[in-house]
Amino acid sequence: MNDIIEFEPTSYHVKKSTDGPALDITDFNLWYGEAQALFDCNLEIQKGQVTALIGPSGCGKSTLLRCLNRMNDLVDGLRIQGKITVDGFDIYAKGVDVIALRKRMGMVFQKPNPFAMSIYDNITYPLRVDGITKRSILDETVERALQQSALWKEVKDRLQESALGLSGGQQQRLCIARAVASDPEVLLMDEPCSALDPIATARIEELIEELKGTYSIVMVTHSMAQAARVSDNTAFMYLGRLIEYGDTDTIFTNPQKSRTNDYVTGRFG
Amino acid sequence: MTSLNEQQPPASGAAGIAAVAARDAVKPRNRRRYSADLSALGEPALWGFGGALARGIMLIAGVLLVVLYNGATTFWPKPIDRVALTDGTVIAGVERRGTIFRPDLPRLTDEQRAVVEENEGFAYRTLYQTANFDLYGDDFQWVADFETANVTQPEDFYYFERQTWGVFVGRIAGMTIDGQEMAYDADVLKREQRAARERFREIRQLERSEIGAINHHIERERLAQRRALLREGELQRGEAADVDGMASQARDGILAESQARIQTLQAEYEVLQARVNEIRANDRRYTVTLEEVGGRQITPEISQIVRYYPANTIGIADKIGIYLSRWWEFVSAEPREANTQGGVLPAIFGTVAMTLLMVVFVAPFGVITALYLREYAKQGRVTSIVRISVNNLAGVPSIVYGVFGLGFFAYTMGGTIDQLFYPENLPNPTFGKGGILWASLTLALLTVPVVIVATEEALAAVPRSMREGSLACGASKWQTIRYVVLPKALPGIMTGMILAMARGAGEVAPLMLVGVVKLAPALPIDGFYPFIHLDRSFMHLGFHIFDVGFQSRNSEAGKPMVFVTTLLLLALIVAMNATAIIIRNRLKRKYATGQF
Numbered sequence A: 001m002n003d004i005i006e007f008e009p010t011s012y013h014v015k016k017s018t019d020g021p022a023l024d025i026t027d028f029n030l031w032y033g034e035a036q037a038l039f040d041c042n043l044e045i046q047k048g049q050v051t052a053l054i055g056p057s058g059c060g061k062s063t064l065l066r067c068l069n070r071m072n073d074l075v076d077g078l079r080i081q082g083k084i085t086v087d088g089f090d091i092y093a094k095g096v097d098v099i100a101l102r103k104r105m106g107m108v109f110q111k112p113n114p115f116a117m118s119i120y121d122n123i124t125y126p127l128r129v130d131g132i133t134k135r136s137i138l139d140e141t142v143e144r145a146l147q148q149s150a151l152w153k154e155v156k157d158r159l160q161e162s163a164l165g166l167s168g169g170q171q172q173r174l175c176i177a178r179a180v181a182s183d184p185e186v187l188l189m190d191e192p193c194s195a196l197d198p199i200a201t202a203r204i205e206e207l208i209e210e211l212k213g214t215y216s217i218v219m220v221t222h223s224m225a226q227a228a229r230v231s232d233n234t235a236f237m238y239l240g241r242l243i244e245y246g247d248t249d250t251i252f253t254n255p256q257k258s259r260t261n262d263y264v265t266g267r268f269g
Numbered sequence B: 001m002t003s004l005n006e007q008q009p010p011a012s013g014a015a016g017i018a019a020v021a022a023r024d025a026v027k028p029r030n031r032r033r034y035s036a037d038l039s040a041l042g043e044p045a046l047w048g049f050g051g052a053l054a055r056g057i058m059l060i061a062g063v064l065l066v067v068l069y070n071g072a073t074t075f076w077p078k079p080i081d082r083v084a085l086t087d088g089t090v091i092a093g094v095e096r097r098g099t100i101f102r103p104d105l106p107r108l109t110d111e112q113r114a115v116v117e118e119n120e121g122f123a124y125r126t127l128y129q130t131a132n133f134d135l136y137g138d139d140f141q142w143v144a145d146f147e148t149a150n151v152t153q154p155e156d157f158y159y160f161e162r163q164t165w166g167v168f169v170g171r172i173a174g175m176t177i178d179g180q181e182m183a184y185d186a187d188v189l190k191r192e193q194r195a196a197r198e199r200f201r202e203i204r205q206l207e208r209s210e211i212g213a214i215n216h217h218i219e220r221e222r223l224a225q226r227r228a229l230l231r232e233g234e235l236q237r238g239e240a241a242d243v244d245g246m247a248s249q250a251r252d253g254i255l256a257e258s259q260a261r262i263q264t265l266q267a268e269y270e271v272l273q274a275r276v277n278e279i280r281a282n283d284r285r286y287t288v289t290l291e292e293v294g295g296r297q298i299t300p301e302i303s304q305i306v307r308y309y310p311a312n313t314i315g316i317a318d319k320i321g322i323y324l325s326r327w328w329e330f331v332s333a334e335p336r337e338a339n340t341q342g343g344v345l346p347a348i349f350g351t352v353a354m355t356l357l358m359v360v361f362v363a364p365f366g367v368i369t370a371l372y373l374r375e376y377a378k379q380g381r382v383t384s385i386v387r388i389s390v391n392n393l394a395g396v397p398s399i400v401y402g403v404f405g406l407g408f409f410a411y412t413m414g415g416t417i418d419q420l421f422y423p424e425n426l427p428n429p430t431f432g433k434g435g436i437l438w439a440s441l442t443l444a445l446l447t448v449p450v451v452i453v454a455t456e457e458a459l460a461a462v463p464r465s466m467r468e469g470s471l472a473c474g475a476s477k478w479q480t481i482r483y484v485v486l487p488k489a490l491p492g493i494m495t496g497m498i499l500a501m502a503r504g505a506g507e508v509a510p511l512m513l514v515g516v517v518k519l520a521p522a523l524p525i526d527g528f529y530p531f532i533h534l535d536r537s538f539m540h541l542g543f544h545i546f547d548v549g550f551q552s553r554n555s556e557a558g559k560p561m562v563f564v565t566t567l568l569l570l571a572l573i574v575a576m577n578a579t580a581i582i583i584r585n586r587l588k589r590k591y592a593t594g595q596f
Helices: A061-068 A098-104 A119-128 A135-148 A152-158 A168-181 A198-211 A224-230 A248-253 A258-264 B014-034 B043-073 B110-118 B186-238 B241-283 B316-332 B345-376 B381-393 B398-421 B436-460 B464-472 B477-505 B541-551 B555-592
Strands: A011-013 A021-032 A035-046 A050-054 A078-086 A105-108 A186-190 A216-220 A233-238 A241-247 B080-085 B090-101 B123-129 B140-144 B148-152 B158-162 B167-177 B180-182 B287-291 B305-310
Touching: A021 A061, A021 A216, A035 A061, A035 A216, A035 A233, A035 A241, A050 A061, A050 A224, A061 A078, A061 A186, A061 A216, A061 A233, A098 A105, A105 A168, A105 B464, A119 A135, A119 A168, A135 A152, A135 A168, A152 A168, A168 A186, A168 A198, A168 B464, A198 A216, A198 A224, A224 A248, A233 A248, A233 A258, A241 A248, A241 A258, A248 A258, B043 B555, B090 B140, B090 B167, B167 B186, B186 B241, B186 B305, B305 B316, B316 B345, B316 B555, B345 B381, B345 B436, B345 B477, B345 B541, B345 B555, B381 B436, B398 B436, B436 B477, B464 B477, B477 B555, B541 B555
Parallel strands: A011 A241, A050 A216, A050 A233, A105 A186, A186 A216
Antiparallel strands: A021 A035, A021 A078, A233 A241, B080 B090, B080 B148, B090 B123, B123 B140, B158 B167, B158 B305, B167 B180, B167 B287
């Protein structure tokens, strides 16, 4: 480990979106008990674009992602410092309705986690917990979400069957459909393809391509090839620090930091 | 292996090299394959484990076989032996069992002593069910082999099961049909017995249902009168003097009305009683004269005879018929003869009702407790202590729960309920004594640790990703538990319920303190308002086994019933558990199809 790199400031060369930032992370620090996991992270997630978070295991990229919809609240002994704002609204401010926040941030997990319900009930779950029971609205949402997640053709005739009967790739697309059902502003994806085979992965990547523009997507990935293929901006993190954040092409072809260069060329990590 | 080539000896020809190479290549591999140590493979340990399992299975199978064999053969009709003894007396009875024993030599005659001494002081004796308790004062008699002169199985001996006094063994000497004495005729007796049993059932129906209903209403009127008097007393204490007169007027009105209703009921009662007396008088005109082996006779009404058969001439088809009819009586009728004969329907009913009531109490209580403990309570020292305490509760002797149930539920809670809601019945307790409600609550308390532990495990087994998925959808914690966690944990919770049910249904000791009785006069559910009488005491199969086998006047007569009742109790528990398991598996399939 090189101390000189540790204290160098982050290098920024972000491709700005015309709509401005969707999320603004300012001077964000995080501790699990005594151990600090994130150090002074500053980044703006651009609206309507795909932002990839890359870095070696344990670098804090999943932690950062889970802070965006406050999933980390469930962890005991967690402490944060700094600010994360959505449209100028601080999500860690006192009195914030976490449930309302999570409805604005759809999340897709590493392993497909459909509920033990029918496909229909899975997708309408975010609406039903909101108290929406009107059949026409639910039907409409199911069709839209399944169209968006490119699953409609495959499952439209068996919406009432158990979601657990789908294949792994289909289950993950169902989870994406569930995440977009409540029409969020941001989609958070935590290694969405790591449990899938290459064909299913390709389909999810296509899907991300289609969804961007409608939603701002933040995606954690271990595959640099995937980050290069689907993202507009890439953030490289190392040991809880944001090393370099910017245009994906630049990160992979002409990184500004030697540490980034080492990682993307496969010299370590 | 790497040095294989280097080890080769100098070449003495291509064939030589090949042979040596082959030998070197094969030999070490062979040696390696067979060199594994026996203990390394774990074989001896495996034999030990297998042996332990086999022993366990054999013990369980042994218990089941003993219960099954004794339970299944009890109702099979057996022949009657007529045994002539060397001292000239003759007895008749059904052979029950035999043992080897050491007779008291000085009390024997010289010849007998010679026989016994030849067998090194041992002899064999047989227990006969001689029955005829009303004549002999005993139901059983031991007969030693050295005092037996000869054993025959006379064709004219019959086995009678009577409504009272138990079994009679002997001949049929004659009968009186409609007041006319006549000789025994098999067909006539068969027909008349059926008619007489019909009369018997009619009398019982009148006495139990119709007269019972009238008595019930009269009792209600009596309580209503008492209630009116009590209320007047309260008014007098609290109100002014002029209200006093009004209260008395109201009281007089209520009392007069009530008295009039009692008069009407009394009249109805007289009519019914007259009808019963009429049937009784008619019934007395049909009797049968029975004669025991010694020649003494009794003349009971034919309606007293529940079942009879010529034990030594009966054919296999009739035997099967009697066997089945006894089983049917066992599961569908009430007990007679201090529970040693007849059926156990009230006990079956009591066991099932109590167990189901217990599940109703234990399910919400246990599940809610576990839910709070696992999902909401802050995990720390306090929850650890609570958890350990709950686990330890499962080890408290069940009789302690019985004592607690009697002291807290019956006396404290029940006593308070009586004072508030049933003051007219005091000093007779309504809820202030053992009853099915307090028994189920006590058992619910006894089994709640099982449910809590199982539910906690089931909740802990729900994957974190499921909860996170739900929370990420914007569901609250309660919604997540309600729609995602609980359905997923339901099969596990059901397993806990099944264990609790099995434990509860088989428990006896605490029940003896909180409501189980030897003979319950009425079922906890009947046709009188409010239909479900949670205050009533009840019968229970487990207690029935204890009572019949070890507490009755005639425990020898009850012994076979122990096995039959055990068999029935086992069958009942298996049936209840099987139902629960089927429900659980349905749920499992519903919530876990195609999970990979």
